Amino acid sequence: MKKKAKRNQQRQTGKRAINRTYKSTVFIMLFEDKKNLLELYNAVSGKHYQNPELLEINTLENAIYLSVKNDVSFVIDARLSLYEHQSTYSPNLPLRFLFYISSEYSVMTREANIYGTQVVRIPPPQFIIFYNGEKEQPERKILKLSDMYTVQEGEICLELTAVMLNINQGFNEKLKETCKTLGDYAEYTGRVRKYARKMGLPDAVERAITECIQEGIMREFLEKNRAEVTYMSIFEYDQERHLRQEREEAYETGRKEGFEEGSQAVICDLIRKMWKRGKSIREIAEDLEADQTFVEEIVERVTEQET
Template sequence: MSKLKVNKKHKDKLFRKIFRKKKDLLALYNALNGTAYTNEEDLEITTLEDVVYMGMKNDTSFIIDHIMNLYEHQSSFSPNLPLRGLLYFADLYRAHIEPIKRRLYTETPLLIPTPQYFVFYNGTKDQPERQILHLSDLFIQKEKAPALECTAVMLNINLGCNRELMEKCSLLKQYAQFIACIRDFINKGCRREDAVIKAVDTCIKNGILSDLLRKNKAEVMNMILTEFDEEDYREFLREEARDSGLTEGRAQGIAEGVQAIISICQDFHLSYEDTLKKLTEKLSISSEKAASYLEQYWNHDESTV
């Protein structure tokens, strides 16, 4: 089993990099909304650069035609996306009205852009081509009429899904082709690093994201491998939560605590066996469970064994 890594540096996702230019983001907006805007200067980027999730900056937001758009790419499904969207929109609106916040207390309506939230999903679990997630589904008391709502439109962008959208936005289709190419090499038995290298070379040869891949080969490889690590880490936390009956947040806290203990033991040059003993003592867990943690987090590069 490969060792899971928690990424501590704030890294962009490839999806975000592909649609960083205004003209490409505008093309995606047009494809989603059936519009035909051509002036990229009509688009105002509002992305909050300091908002980080799992060590990665993964949101893109912008305003055009009085619509505040939030685009998020995800490789794993979460019913909590509307809640995350609500918190993100709150920060966006706070920044938007900052110059005129005193008008909140006047009798004149303070008109604000209409929110629109799209989530682009390309995980390996089966999901519908399109589904709408509601914040109200998370409310404990469902009999009461909620005072607010937030909806996330999640689109499956795996290759073969949402074909009409893909044909309207070439970059989105090429991104799906690139990810599918990586997974194809992995399914054929390639290690992840080798699969990414082969996929990059194959896509360059076939004109798929060729300019981006040719100019930023090393950076793209790092981004993709980081995303795979993130996906593995999330799955690990979900498994821990299922096994122990804990919530994902609680499981994450335990995982981070385990990592800290192992890291300290290695800093003091304790052996693998002594670290195993420390885990069983400190966490009151079986040696088998401790061994499974070590298999995940033991840094063999620093091992004294």
């Protein structure tokens, strides 16, 4: 019992340390509240739990995982769930989840005899991504680790499946109605993005917070944490915009300069393989984070060469 209490204390200490640094996000702050998280879990799973104390919340504690800054993981109903918010789509999320779940299982079984003859029981995992980025995405999308493999095998020996739910306006409205906190969060972040197109980012965040408080959207949370939410929102949106600009610049550089260095052959081969595996042009463009018109040009070129 003492060892367990010590581990729990270490978890809580690590959690507080992370949540007071710039690595924190509004999503983490909002859903580390057990009441809010239980509401979200019930909405996603269709369960009807009432006692928030059933939740055991874990957040990423090690420096190696700080870049995966939007994670909230927890254990309930003998299941280990990991929820992550993303404003930027990444096909690499299954690999990141694999790193995380491996670390979490390692901690959970630290005192177990994994070399013994008795089965070491572990909770089954669940991976959910709540997406509200600007890039168009379907209402629901399945991301698989096997889609990242360089060779597609008939029998997959290691698989990890994550579900990405689009929480932008017009998507998964029933889910957001069932979990008002999630709906309010999506509304707030949507307003920040909308106003940031018209005015400076600090002013956009301030206007979104003021309006949400006046309209009863996350009122208590925003009133209590206004200064911290303001800082985090500015950092998050600024980082999102910076990463988007970096990708666009890198893509243009790759098109103009990379092809001259032989990159065109590599990209064409990758697109050809994905096309032959039955992926659509849109899916290929999404997976490679490339312009759809560019992928169409490569597919047409490859098709002409093979006919």
